[in-house]
Amino acid sequence: MNKLMIAPSILSADFSILGQEVSKVERAKADWIHVDVMDGHFVPNITIGPLVVKSIRPVTKLTLDVHLMIKEPEKYIESFAKAGSDIITFHSEIEEDPKEVIKLIRYYKKNVGISIKPKTELKSIESLLPMVDMVLIMTVEPGFGGQDFIFDCLPKIEALRKIFKKDIEVDGGINDMTAREVIKNGANVLVAGSYIFGAKDYSLAIKKLRGQI
Numbered sequence: 001m002n003k004l005m006i007a008p009s010i011l012s013a014d015f016s017i018l019g020q021e022v023s024k025v026e027r028a029k030a031d032w033i034h035v036d037v038m039d040g041h042f043v044p045n046i047t048i049g050p051l052v053v054k055s056i057r058p059v060t061k062l063t064l065d066v067h068l069m070i071k072e073p074e075k076y077i078e079s080f081a082k083a084g085s086d087i088i089t090f091h092s093e094i095e096e097d098p099k100e101v102i103k104l105i106r107y108y109k110k111n112v113g114i115s116i117k118p119k120t121e122l123k124s125i126e127s128l129l130p131m132v133d134m135v136l137i138m139t140v141e142p143g144f145g146g147q148d149f150i151f152d153c154l155p156k157i158e159a160l161r162k163i164f165k166k167d168i169e170v171d172g173g174i175n176d177m178t179a180r181e182v183i184k185n186g187a188n189v190l191v192a193g194s195y196i197f198g199a200k201d202y203s204l205a206i207k208k209l210r211g212q213i
Contacts, residue, residue, distance in 0.1 A: 001188075002166070002167060002168075002188035003031075004183065004210060005031035005032055005167075005188060005189045006029075006031050006190055006192065006196075006206050007030065007065050007169070007189055007190065007191045007192075008030050008033065008034060008191075008192060008193065008196045008197065008202075008206075009035075009145065009192065009193035009196075009197075010022065010033060010034065010035055010036075010052075011036040011047060011145045011193050012145050012194045012196070012197040012198065014197070018052070018055070018056065019055070019056065019059045021197065022056050022059050022060050022062075023060065025196065025197075025202050025206075026060050026061075027203075028196075028202035028203035028205075028206050029203060029206055030062060030196075030206060031062065031063070031189075032062055032064070032065040032189070033056065033060060033062050033063070033064050033065065034065045034171070034191045034193075035048065035064060035065065035066045035067065036067050036069065036145075036193075037066060037067060037068050037069060037076075037080075038069045038070065038142075039069070039070035039071055041070070042069050042070050042071040042091065042093075042094070043069045043143035044143050045143045045144055049076075049079075050076070050079040050080050050083040051083070053066060053080060053083035053084055053085055056084075057083065057084030063086040063087060064084055064085050064086050064087070065086065065087045065089070065169075065189075065191075066080050066085040066086075066087065066088050066089065067113075067115065067136065067171070068080070068088065068089060068090045068091070069091060069115075069142045069143070071095070072094070072095075072096065073088075073090040073096070073101055074096050074100065074101050074104055077101070077104045077108065081105070081109075081110050085110060086111060087111040087112075087113055087133070087134065088110050088111070088112065088113065089112075089113030089114065089115050089134065090105075090113075090115065091114075091115045091116070091142075092114050092115065092116050092120060092124055092125050092128070093116070093117060093120060098114065099128070099131065102114075102131050102132065111133040111134065112131070112132045112133050113132060113133065113135065113136050113167075113169065114132045114134075114135055115135070115136035115137070115138060115171075116135070116136075116137060116138065116156075117138050117142060118138055118139065118140070118141060118150050118152070118153050118172075122156050122159055122160055126163070129163065129164050132166075134166060134168070134189070135160060135166075135167075135168055135169070136169040136171055136191075137153060137156055137157055137160065137170050137171075137187070138153075138171055138172050139153045139170055139171065139172035139173055139174070139178075139182070140171075140172030140173050142172075145193045145194055146193070146194045147173055148173050149172060149174070149175075149178040150172070151181070153170075154181060154185050155185075157170065157182055157186050157187050158186055160186065161185065161187075162186075167188060168186055168188055168189065169189035169190075169191060170182045170187040170190055170191065174190050174191060174195060174209070175195045175209075176195075176208040176209060179192075179209045179210075183211070190209055192205075192209060195209070196209075
């Protein structure tokens with residue numbers, strides 16, 4: 001069994017006290033910190049860049065899980081790697097050859113994740129599975145936080161687990177109810193933004209995601 005890991009998404013954190021927010025979820029027993037990077041081209045929103053990753057790196061010992069929802073990730077891999085990312089995930093739907101992006105991430109000695117949108121077929125990345133450490137299945141359309149979970153994605157998680165033994169991450173609409181469903185279908189890394197950062201008690205929210213309460 002792969003270890004169950006909770007990765008709070010700082011997209012939903014209070015950016016006026018971001019360092020404190022990161023420290024707070026670390027004390028609440030989060031496993032990773034998830035960083036959503038959007039460029040306004042690949043998805044209809046703009047968020048943060050390498051400087052934010054660099055600023056939170058000294059604040060936490062947790063794994064920095066950087067999700068690049070950007071059109072040309074190959075241009076920014078070096079910056080995000082040097083800023084302190086531990087895992088760099090990019091989308092299979094980009095125009096660049098995914099194998100070249102994987103090689104570039106490996107060059108900087110970072111773990112590699114590949115992500116697919118809700119409507120992207122699993123078969124489109126099957127040939128890449130031996131080359132990556134993690135697959136991120138989006139369970140909402142990427143671009144904005146707080147969307148409702150797309151239940152039609154559950155069979156994709158189940159099918160992936162049958163052929164992929166490493167980490168399966170799920171991002172989008174994760175709460176205590178949907179967490180149970182994705183875990184049951186084989187996911188082991190849960191990204192949650194508004195569910196954790198919108199809670200009064202971060203520790204309690206994380207425990208609920210783990211099914212401990």
